[in-house]
Amino acid sequence: MKLNTMLVHYNEERKKNQGAVVAPIYQNSLFTFDSWDSIDKAFDDPFINSIYTRGNNPTVALVEKKIAKLAGGESAKLFASGMSAISSGILHFLKYGDHVITIKNVYGPTNNFFNTYLKEKMNVETTFISGENIEDFEKNIRKNTTLIYLESPSSAIFSLQNIEEVVALAKKYNIKTIIDNTWATPFFQQPLQMGIDLEIHSCSKYFGGHSDLIAGVIIGKEIDIRDIFHKEHAFLGGKIAPFEAWLIQRSLRTMSYRMKIHEENALLIGAFLENHPKIKKVMHPGLKSFPQYELGKKQMNGYSGLFAFEINSDNLDKIKSFVNSLKYFSIGVSWGGHESLIYAPAISYLKELPLEQFKNMGISIGTMRVSIGLEDPEDLIEDLKNALNNI
Incomplete structure (x- = not known):
């Protein structure tokens, strides 16, 4: 099956569901059995058998198989949120006293998880680097380095890491690798095919696409996903509800078409902004002005709708006036939905990170992150043009 055919038909099993073109939601907490022997047999492999929805559920399992197929992984496990997937994946490869290498512009809550929780609870030390060169x-790398955690492109400034080089280095030193691939999605970047151990997504973003669900997923080899299922997923209880899984299933059918529109719109708007006199710079890996443009072309085959730009002003009142006067860009923290959003990352980073770490991130109060939605791009450009007149 080609990609779009797979997203519509793979693992649907309509004959088993009385021909229903949309698979049913198994909105139940437990599954009953007709005999002692049948439930005893189910417990032989709870990873594939439905016993209790906290562990396995047919609606959830259908979507997990489809996502694993999309990303080129052997198996996948859905979680209640992106952060639940991130923390579970990280914990899977760590033990007390380990050392982690990650990038300084990693997602804020992930940064906090490394910098505070793991440090305080597990004596795990984390080194934050730019990640822009393999050196x-x-x-x-230390003797106790057990994990390299990537996010390419990174949060806020969208810098890239050379995934194949990092994987080769990690294998040389027997270090595990995880990447948050939410920005690119499997449509535009396939880290598992480059040798990454675990790929993580916030399904609240492009997998959901409609700003109406919260979920996360880990994808990888079945041996790792099975182990996560029996440990982090089971012990921490970060299960996804069947309804959220069903919403993801709905969204997967249109995801490739949505991603094309996000990409086209964002490139048009990015090009407009980088030629505007009131914009200092635009941070979009798909623009030729981006410092790592060639690396992006090498390891990605497209670009999503999220990028940043810096206003050429340090006047907070004028910056606020720009944001507040936008008509089609709503102010919000998430992204990847049908609607266009704008947000100043400095607002949350200043509250989440130590001041010194914030200063090293390369963002300012004038750095704006925009998620370009599915609206007509001419309307969005006109909206930005009018708002920039307030600066």
Whole structure:
């Protein structure tokens, strides 16, 4: 099956569901059995058998198989949120006293998880680097380094890491690798095919696409996903509800078409902004002005709708006036939905990170992150043009 055919038909099993073109929601907490022997047999492999929805559920399992197929992984496990997937994946590869290498512009809550929770609870030390060259990674490897955590493109400034080089280095030192691939999605970047151990997504973003669900997923080899299922997923209880899984199933059918529109709109708007006199710079890996443009072309085959730009002003009142006067860009923290959003990352980072770490992130109060939705791009450009007149 080609990609779009797979997203519509793979693992649907309509004959088993009385021909229903949309698979049913198994909105139940437990599954009953007709005999002692049948439930006893189910417990032989709860990873594939439905016993209790906290562990396995047919609606959830259908979507997990489809996502694993999309990403080129052997197996996938859905979670209640992106952060639940992130923390579970990280914990899976760590033990007390380990060392982690990650990038300084990693997602804020992930940064906090490394910098505070793991440090305080597990004596795990984390080294934050730019990640823009392989030497950064190698010189920071220690005897107790067990994990390299990537996010390419990164949060806020959208810098890239050379995934194939990092994987080769990690294998040389027997270090595990995880990547948050939410920005690119499997349509535009396939980290598992480059040798990454675990790929993580916030399904609240493009997998959902309609700003109406919260979920996360880990994808990888079945041996790792099975182990996560029996440990982190089971012990921490971060299960996704069947209804949220069903919503993801709905969204997967249109995801490739949505991603094309997000990409086209964002490139048009990025090009407009980088030629505007009141914009200092635009941070979009798909623009030729981006410092790592060639690396992006090498390891991605497209670009999503999220990027940042910096207003050429440090006047907070004028910056606020720009944001507040936008008509089609709503102010909000998430992204990847049908609607266009704008947000100043400095607002949350200043509350989440130590001041010194914030200063090293390369963002300012004038750095604006925009999620370009599915609206007509001419309307969005006109909206930005009018708002920029207030600066």
